[in-house]
Amino acid sequence: MSAATVTTEPTFSRVPAGDEATGQDCIDLATGYGVPLDEWQADIIRGVLRETDGGWSASQAGLVVSRQNGKGQILIALELFGLFELGEQILHTAHSVRTSSDAFRRLWNVIQSHPDLAGRVRRHSQMIGAEYVELDSGARISFSTRSASVGRGLSLDRLIVDEAEDLPAAEVGALAPTVFSRPRAQSIYFGTAPGVTHDAAAFGAMRATAHSGLNPRLAWWEWCADWGHDVDDQAMWVRVNPAVAAGRIPLQAIIDDRAILPVEQFQAERLSMWPPTTARHVPIITESAWEKLRADSPGLDVSPDAFGVDMSHSLHISVVACWMVDDRAHVEELWAGTDVASAVEWIVAAATDTCEVVIDDYSPAAQLIPELKPRRIELRRTNARDMAKGCLLFETRMNAGTLTHRGQQSLTNAVMGAQKRPIGDAGGWGWDRRDSSVAIHQVVAATLALLGATWAGDKPTGEAFFL
Template sequence: MGWQQPPIETVPPSATSAGQEAIDLAARAGLELDPWQQYVLRQGMGEKPDGSWAAFEVAVNVPRQNGKGGVIEARELWGLFIGGERLILHSAHEFKTAKNAFKRIERLIRGCPDLHKRVKAYRYTVGEESIELHSGQILRFIARSKGSGRGFTGDCNILDEDMILGDEAMDALLPTMAAVANPQIWYLGSAGIGPLSVQLGRLRRRALAAIEAGTPDPSLAYFEWSADLHLDECPQGCTAHDDAASDEAVLKANPAIGYRLTLEKVANERMTLSRDGYARERLGVGDYPSDSADTWQVIGEEAWRALAAAESAPSDPVAFAVDMTPERSHAAIAVAGEWRGGTHVEVVDHRPGTGWILDRAAALHERWRPRCWVVDAAGPAGSLIADLQERLGVEVVQPRGRDVAAACGQFFDAVSEQTLSHLDQAPLAAALAGAQRRPLGDAWAWARRIVSVDISPLVAATLAKWGLGAEVEEPEGAPNLW
């Protein structure tokens, strides 16, 4: 069986849910939902104590032929016949897709006499397909365009094929919900396909940021079934990522396996599709564009680049620091030292894996005899502290939470005051571009904007700079040799 709960998920807290009502109504209409479809409805239709939706936006990202249409139909049936939503707008990128959706839900309603007798009219005029109840509720189907949806005040917007959804369509549709007391918008589609997946990319980044921070997005419920495939730099035998040719990757990304899909059918796809096509269409591995506004959130790119100095180099005394990603896929060693009345920071080494760290640290320690090594015991690299101390024969400085916050503040201030220099190294720039703040008491510390960003070079550089002022026993005889 495919995974019935998604590998990537964030849901705001709720007190109750209307999801079971939608599931039961769908069953009355002859639509039996898979466990994963029921799960999405229960979670996505969660309600606050006052009865309003817990999630204003609900996004379902799942490969093709897994049954997202069933989720849409159940949500629309509830809105029409139970929720009392005056207008539900169902849009798709292409008119034929919206028309097919209209035909499917019409069949469900006509097949259930209790529901059919409540329908005033089924309208088939091209471009105005809709279902209207005697009580006034309307479900309307439209193709997305720059102007479609303008003038309609929808209680619920269903945006199908959200991997093709850009600013123009959102600018037309989203403001229609501003006057609604309890609106909700649903996005459904498959993996991102690059520049066309603008809105899906934004939703996904919000979800990953919430997961990374350990705090649900307050208005977004996001469900994604996808595999996390091996990277080029993965070591042999890596267990942190998925093999694209494995059944495990298929089961992880396709909840309908065992219901309407089989591993045998997928094996045929694997042999026929291109590698990238198979990864995207069946394993949910997408290409998501990023907004420029979503990068360089803490320190501006121009401010950082302005501090680059090719001749910059650390002088004694120096401090080293080690950090790694939570997945332990990459690690970094950074150094900080005085330079022209300010501080020089530099990434000494940044590589995949962690097995190289002790040997490299020992070589650096032998050459530089730094005043200290710094490792955040509460971070992923904390597991290295004992081995590092034994190998180097020194006490590793372990900053407390307030020290980490102070280190981040000092790094930020040094950039603002232009007392920091660096070599414009790509790992450090990439980390800054993808970093954001996370609250730490009354201050803040570095956090990754999305899971794919590696900020270990930035964290290591920040801790190394802080290490220059940490209280340590000064080592003797530090040779001025790199």
């Protein structure tokens, strides 16, 4: 690759428009305190902190780039500015203890190296796995590894998800509610392309959303080689490693990695090759059989027996109703969108005294539960065992012809795009995506609605409780 063709531009980006003055202030602060930034890193900071109408243009931001290019340097700049200028409450999470502790150490070294910053620290902890810094202003940043419970009960201005290529659904469900109540909240997901051992469904769904443009408030940058590209093409090595293109990291570092890393690891960690789903997908029901289950709606004057609510990894919400009519169960999606507050208000207005609202505890939709709590909604919270029961019930009714639907494309696409994943060791299963580009939250919501409607007519199996 000649010098004339070297570029640090991303291979793909999509960034909402907005004013970049705050982003430039962040860059100036960081560089003033000895945090150097390449121009491509500065461009990302400007994009993340773009503002429109008094708020962040992007509610979510994501970055995919190979390891050792400088993702952490961007985060240090954002965290310094968030703490010392914006007075934010920040949670920095990572998959591994080593990564989260290293992120703390790097930020702490900057603070300790400058007396005017260190003098504003009220308290801090360097305990591994529980590091934090709190300022005299009340601004605070905590560092933690991720789990199914991390973040519960917190209210954050900025959520940082490092190593986002390994982000299971349960962790998304725990983290998503943390940025619900703050008016200028923002979530940042940084990672590389996933390897074969990573749970990348959430990060992959976000990437698919970025490429499709479905979420106008998602900012996204990536430096990814196309799958199948020659792994020994050194011009591509430079193209997808902006730190090499910028001259900060020598090409020899990648040559050395190529000599020692297994090819699959090299593809993910050095070329950010996003693997495709190659297995042939067999839907749980054929399109023709699903079409035969199509039926008219019971009508707006008939109250549903239950609502099911689910949220995708890209934070799209589906509310599906289920009616029990004679020997059949009828499901329809009645509300869809991304605004949590609007979803809550719609559910409150639509749910009757006898209509259960069912939400899975480990779904990102669990963030609606605290908002529904004071509204006296008849709510049932489910677990993995309940989901296995619901999926078996859904499949049994489909096969028996006693589950009907109105032919909505969103629900049809979800059913056709879903596949089974095992739950437990007794043959139970739950819904899973055939690949990261598929949204299945509609069929999950339909399953929860069916489960709730079945429970409503069979109270001995469990009493619903009021929050």
